[in-house]
Amino acid sequence: MTQALIQIRNLHFSRGQSKIFDGIDMDIHAGRITAIMGPSGTGKTTLLKLIGGQLRPDDGEIIVDGLNVHQLKRSDLYKLRKKMGMLFQSGALLTDLTVFENIAYPLREHTNLSESMIHSMVLIKLQAVGLSTAHVLMPAELSGGMARRVALARALALDPMMIMYDEPFTGQDPISLGVLVKLIRETNHALKLTSILVSHDVEETMSIADDVKIISQGKVVAEGTKKEIQHSDSPWVRQFIDGQADGPVPFHYPGDSIEQQLLQGVK
Amino acid sequence: MKALNRLFTRLGRGSIFLTKILSGIPQLFLRFGLVVQQLYSVGVKTLFITLVAGLFVGMVLALQLYYTLSTFGATDTLGMLVDLSLVRELGPVVAALLFAGRAGSALTAEIGLMKATEQLSGLEMMAVDPVDRIIAPRFLAGVISMPLLAGIFSAVGILGAYSVGVDLLGVDSGAFWSQIQAKVDFYDDVLNGIIKSFVFGFIVSWIAVFEGYDCVPTSEGVSSATTRTVVNSSLAVLAMDFVLTAIMYQ
Numbered sequence: 001m002t003q004a005l006i007q008i009r010n011l012h013f014s015r016g017q018s019k020i021f022d023g024i025d026m027d028i029h030a031g032r033i034t035a036i037m038g039p040s041g042t043g044k045t046t047l048l049k050l051i052g053g054q055l056r057p058d059d060g061e062i063i064v065d066g067l068n069v070h071q072l073k074r075s076d077l078y079k080l081r082k083k084m085g086m087l088f089q090s091g092a093l094l095t096d097l098t099v100f101e102n103i104a105y106p107l108r109e110h111t112n113l114s115e116s117m118i119h120s121m122v123l124i125k126l127q128a129v130g131l132s133t134a135h136v137l138m139p140a141e142l143s144g145g146m147a148r149r150v151a152l153a154r155a156l157a158l159d160p161m162m163i164m165y166d167e168p169f170t171g172q173d174p175i176s177l178g179v180l181v182k183l184i185r186e187t188n189h190a191l192k193l194t195s196i197l198v199s200h201d202v203e204e205t206m207s208i209a210d211d212v213k214i215i216s217q218g219k220v221v222a223e224g225t226k227k228e229i230q231h232s233d234s235p236w237v238r239q240f241i242d243g244q245a246d247g248p249v250p251f252h253y254p255g256d257s258i259e260q261q262l263l264q265g266v267k
Numbered sequence: 268m269k270a271l272n273r274l275f276t277r278l279g280r281g282s283i284f285l286t287k288i289l290s291g292i293p294q295l296f297l298r299f300g301l302v303v304q305q306l307y308s309v310g311v312k313t314l315f316i317t318l319v320a321g322l323f324v325g326m327v328l329a330l331q332l333y334y335t336l337s338t339f340g341a342t343d344t345l346g347m348l349v350d351l352s353l354v355r356e357l358g359p360v361v362a363a364l365l366f367a368g369r370a371g372s373a374l375t376a377e378i379g380l381m382k383a384t385e386q387l388s389g390l391e392m393m394a395v396d397p398v399d400r401i402i403a404p405r406f407l408a409g410v411i412s413m414p415l416l417a418g419i420f421s422a423v424g425i426l427g428a429y430s431v432g433v434d435l436l437g438v439d440s441g442a443f444w445s446q447i448q449a450k451v452d453f454y455d456d457v458l459n460g461i462i463k464s465f466v467f468g469f470i471v472s473w474i475a476v477f478e479g480y481d482c483v484p485t486s487e488g489v490s491s492a493t494t495r496t497v498v499n500s501s502l503a504v505l506a507m508d509f510v511l512t513a514i515m516y517q
Binding site: 054078079081082084085095106110151 | 381384392393394
């Protein structure tokens with residue numbers, strides 16, 4: 001096993017009264033695609049924001065590439081973020097810029113490259129996602145799948161060491177889904193990236209992940225390689241992978257039973 | 268008590284946010300193109316409503332004042348009275364209210380939507396500070412635009428008053444302009460008006476960008492933030508106008 005690029009230790013995080021993470025530990029290894037899965041609302045996107053330093057944990061630490069993310073000065077955090085790409089669920093493209101300008105944006109901000117070099121680099125990145133001819137379009141003219149491919153090209157613009165994908169498959173038609181799965185797999189292997197893939201699309205995610213971690217109710221309830229997870233007999237894993245309505249994650253929202261509610265009458 | 272607590276918490280957050288914006292402004296002189304773009308969105312696009320409103324306010328002022336002044340046989344002072352009303356009060360205040368409704372609401376909605384669609388988070392993850400690149404240029408453009416718009420409002424208002432007073436009601440043209448020249452002081456009247464509009468521009472822009480940046484990132488949240496911008500900035504302009512007038516003309 002390669003060394004852990006990201007180490008999460010005893011992570012606690014709450015939103016108001018709701019506890020999102022209750023002391024989770026996790027290692028994410030360099031050069032691999034790690035899928036973080038779990039039911040909706042379990043804090044998968046929150047975990048990415050914590051890794052990227054956009055949120056602060058209540059307790060615990062996150063070490064990325066040897067640096068404690070939440071103890072870094074702002075300038076050092078920004079230096080670290082240049083090595084992190086993130087693909088947001090919505091794409092998060094700047095809507096007043098063309099596709100070309102969106103991808104050129106981080107290059108213009110963080111490098112002193114000449115305009116001709118930026119032009120070449122942007123087209124190369126767009127070619128990698130199959131959209132070099134779409135560079136003149138505005139984000140509003142793109143389909144959901146195309147917007148995510150452009151966002152991927154932008155995330156790759158600064159040649160990061162890792163990429164975080166936030167629900168990349170949600171709401172995609174089968175063709176776009178196939179394209180995204182292929183792109184994530186090929187980009188990771190070709191550029192030797194470390195990828196963190198947050199998703200609850202079991203089939204697509206399991207098809208490209210090397211390691212899988214399942215989060216539920218503030219804890220990591222199962223983790224291992226893809227094969228280990230596929231053959232696990234843990235009730236948490238089986239409920240999630242097989243899509244069972246009831247199990248450790250209850251079908252009914254916790255609270256009074258229906259009999260008690262009926263007896264209470266109209267308040 | 269809870270409402271008071273919430274008010275002071277927001278004021279505190281807004282003040283911290285303002286210091287972040289102000290600390291990002293010196294860098295903008297190296298990237299002034301960002302401000303110029305916003306001067307167009309915030310200032311130029313507010314020009315039409317300012318011109319039309321200024322013209323009508325000036326015309327109405329001339330009508331109202333003419334009928335009052337004619338009872339004393341003092342219609343020659345029409346130009347001076349219109350000018351003082353516009354330059355000291357109506358120009359800065361009405362232009363600021365229009366600015367809050369047109370540009371302030373647009374600023375809040377734009378920034379709020381950028382937050383809701385994760386564009387601001389996307390910038391942060393690209394190691395680009397959204398306060399420096401998105402908020403500060405919009406704020407500075409608002410502060411620069413406001414005195415210019417108020418000046419244009421007053422100038423067009425005076426022309427509107429001239430067209431009604433001189434062309435329609437028969438006030439002497441020479442008296443109209445000479446009274447303005449004789450009685451309107453640059454420092455006491457014009458400069459104080461410019462200072463007022465600068466302060467109003469600062470307040471409206473601050474409220475607008477803060478409400479957008481601090482909004483709940485949902486459609487309802489953006490909508491409430493936009494409403495708050497118009498209501499709060501209009502009230503703040505009127506309250507601050509009283510304070511400034513009390514200080515300037517005591």
